[in-house]
Amino acid sequence: MTSHAPLPIFDGHNDVLLRIRCSGRADAVEGFLNGEEGGHIDLPRARAGGLAGGLCAIYIPSPGMNKDANGDFLAPDQPSALNETLAMARLLFDIERQANGALKVCRNVADIREAMGRGAFAAVLHIEGAEAVGADLDALYVLHQAGLRTLGPVWSRPNVFAYGVPFRFPSTPDIGPGLTAAGEDLIRACNELKIMIDLSHMNEQGFWDIAKLSKAPLVASHSNAHALCGHSRNLTDRQLDAIRDTGGLAGINYGVLFLRQDGIKNPDTPLDLLADHVAYIADRIGIDHVGLGSDFDGTTVPDDLKDAAGLPKLVAALKARGFDEEAMTKIAHGNWLRVLGQTWEG
Template sequence: MTADLVRVPVFDGHNDILSRLMREGVEGAEQRFLQGQNNVHIDIPRAREGGLAGGLCAIYVPSPAGGLDANGDLPRVELHSAIDQTISQAALLGRIEAQSEGAFTICRTAADIRKAMEKGSFAAVFHIEGIEAAGPDLDIVHVLHAAGLRTLGPVWSRPNIFAHGVPFRFGHDPDIGPGLTDAGRDLIRLCNRLKIMVDLSHMNDAGFRDIAKISDAPLVASHSNAFAVCPHSRNATDWQLSAIRDTDGLIGLNFGVKFLHPEGKADPNMDISVMVRHIDYLVEHVGIDHVALGSDFDGTLISQKIGDATGLPRLLTALRDAGYDEESLVKIAHGNWIALLERTWGA
């Protein structure tokens, strides 16, 4: 790898900093993020050092205690608990913006993202990963959309009233469990009407296929990798990649080592070349205009060769050394995400 690191602004498709901050205590969480703290992947100082210009900030409700159910699935989240935790994390997102003195901007349009990046403000998009806070009436989706929600994943990797999230299984494809419920179909149609991007990263194969039939929007897997390189149930099969390509969609590279390593190893010293191998495969199958980054920062184990947001230039340098030109690097780093969101949300 060359000594000169590539410095291109990155807009990233997935981080879990909100739920991580909440786990560590809501008191002072805003300033911990804005001023910096130990043992996180993202905060404002790290973002500035690594060129992380923004991304999809996920609201995630942890699974209740108790282990797997009789079907081997993680237990469902109770509605009222999910509502409470969703509102708390959404409020934290808003307080970070309010206390940031312009360093952090919640973006509702692609134009907002561009403006925030131009002025050096972290361009945050309000995302929900598994919308357990919604009942079958979907009323809260309207409320959250009015509050800035612009992307959501119907499920995390557990069942809910909308679908059956794909469980974490290495050596097994995502063809596990049933597809969308009637409520799930209603949710996808509502997202299309409201121009909310639907994230397929935690969908099983049946749910993915149902959404492909129903949705009139580009298909997106915000933080998934190539199943052909790492046969993990969370990764995208060749059929799913073709569906993403054919709908002018996008897939974002997940930095989690267990979704990257060809043998499924949680190797904290995994080489960046494995990430490049996934990018190469994705580009080959969906095209350079449909591949981006979806780090899963603060939500999974990431190789020490990247470490945290400050390591992003090392990945871009590895891609350049592998033959990607400057135009391609800009597309992967941020251009493809902004273009995809513009296609989904409208001008």
């Protein structure tokens, strides 16, 4: 019997660079290239599951995961964040150099298509939380020249640009103020440079501030439907409608915290709940505006999925829900390539 290759998936968010960086292992790059025990993604598991590429995030954890008097995580200072950002960017470039063509850092959609076409992992350099970029924005322009193509102004903490939505359940995302003056400058600069702006981790006021200001499609790379899971990180129906109206995209987060109606971090969570969020958003705003944003290596995913090698199980769950081949191609990678093309080249 001939086995079929898995459906190629281009994913909106992973934290594999942070996992490798935090491991402190001298052979961490070799482990990613040749396979390892921990985490969700390495190249062998990506190939086995059809994970053809995605946005590889640079995220700098809060120092000591400390919080302020309001219970918000503290942002790292700009020099420290920039140093760590450069270290993780170098890590991605080291992986590319040592991969002998098996991973490519992509700067446009043609790069992504070329890499996917020959079975290489199509990696896009992404920053989650722009603490490395000072209010003068000098670092933004340099990082763009180095390959930065997508950016989330905040993680779930305040910084000089905006107020990231805290992790709360049950809660709406309507927590805190929106963009600062520096944040408005950042959005304008991202539009100028054609850097995709990621709305995941934005609070609601920040979301609407960006919606008014940005000329690009609205994209939330790894956020789910608030109607199904009342977590502050999820998107309200009104936010989903705005994403549709700009030709944007919502990438479904695999994290159980953002899937379950009870908000419990329980890995014994059926993939049917993940399919529920895909179906809800597709029904609400159309199949052209939903993709996948796993949050692999950054969150707790369902045990039934386990890691990147388990992605065919998710594809099977979506097909069982009634998504045909055309719809599955859009969800798996077509919608991401379209919205990135509109943002980078439109």
